[in-house]
Amino acid sequence: MGFPEPMSDLLTLIIGTLTLRPYVFVFLAVYLAAASRDLGLRRALAFTGWAWAVAFVAEFSSTRTGIPFGLYHYTEATRGQELFLANVPFMDSLSFAFLAYAAFCLARLCLGRRRGAAVVFLSGLLMMFLDVVIDPLAVRGDRWFLGQIFYYPEGGVYFGVPLSNFLGWAVVGWVIVGGFAWLAGEGRHPRGGAALYYGVLAFNLAVTLWIGEPLLLAAGLALHAALAARLWWLARGRAVATHETGTRDVFAASSAGSATTRPQGAGARNGGSPSLARAFRQLGGRMVQ
Secondary structure, eight states: OOOOHHHHHHHHHHHHHHHHOHHHHHHHHHHHHHHHHHHOHHHHHHHHHHHHHHHHHHHHHHHHHOTTTOSOEEOOTTBTTBOEETTEEHHHHHHHHHHHHHHHHHHHHHHTTOOTHHHHHHHHHHHHHHHHHHHHHHTTGGGSTTOSOEEOTTOOTBTTBOHHHHHHHHHHHHHHHHHHHHHHOOOSOOHHHHHHHHHHHHHHHHHHHHTTOHHHHHHHHHHHHHHHHHHHHHHHHHHHHHHHHHHHHHHHHHHHHHHHHOOOHHHHHTTOOHHHHHHHHHHHHHHHO
């Protein structure tokens, strides 16, 4: 007894989505493991749903109006082989979840105790910097196993990508991370997500090298080397400030403790304890009597 035809077709599309983009689902699995530890399973699933919804709306709009990524079109060459929602591949919008989360974690790791707007702002920028490597490679999808799944009808100045696309990625990153942080707060273990950020970056740089794009590779390496240096400086400054604050707190606590327990009266002047001074006074009183 088989599945009804609509159910069978859906299962076929799900399997096709997995087999066409296996590397995406490896990243997705790593993301879910890291996010579950960091945020808890429920909040990780909430982040996934929120990120997918924001990304889908942005893509649906961009393929019609050009806002916020600039105008582009999906070729729909894989329609019937993978899941689509309207004209947008389900997989593509879903990938924004782990990309936004990775940027969110790296921002938290670098900023430390600083939270709120600073984390949201840096997260959007980090997501944009990641796309500076991802998107030029993706428009060359016909030269590797991604395939030619989309194109910009008017091209773009940065290796075929319009600059508006990068601004759009920053905006989408701000909305995803800002909306989630406002509604559900932040996590406690960002290291796994930060490692995912550099895992995604390394994968895309490796494929860029593999397809023989030395200028694109050099641009990506130079940009992220400068970014890494800046992030290291930021994290180092935060660590130094935290250490200095901790030192001041310890010194202040030590001084307060000394003031509280400082001996008073004759015992203090003679270097003794108050109890010893009282004992001498009592002994002197008995001798007088």
